[in-house]
Amino acid sequence: VKVLAGIVPVVGAKMAQYMNDNVPGIFVPQYLIDELSQAPKGTGVSKGIEIAARMIRQMKEEKICDGVHIMFIGREERVPEILEGAGLV
Numbered sequence: 001v002k003v004l005a006g007i008v009p010v011v012g013a014k015m016a017q018y019m020n021d022n023v024p025g026i027f028v029p030q031y032l033i034d035e036l037s038q039a040p041k042g043t044g045v046s047k048g049i050e051i052a053a054r055m056i057r058q059m060k061e062e063k064i065c066d067g068v069h070i071m072f073i074g075r076e077e078r079v080p081e082i083l084e085g086a087g088l089v
Helices: 013-022 031-038 044-063 076-085
Strands: 006-008 067-070
Touching: 006 044, 013 031, 031 044, 044 067, 044 076, 067 076
Parallel strands: 006 067
Antiparallel strands: none
């Protein structure tokens, strides 16, 4: 059985908290919400890309899953930045 991790880059603390409160099966750790809340105004998308790339790198290094499914809804053109940041391309 192959396992894919679903990655939804979050672009702000409010989005992360909303997902925790309203999306079944989603859990955004408080340390990530804190990191997002400390990002300078206007840098949420870049911070979300950075966090997603970091998570993918960690999952690859720790062999947690067999692949990832990145769901950057409305920002699909930014997915290559995540792949580059994760060291996959």
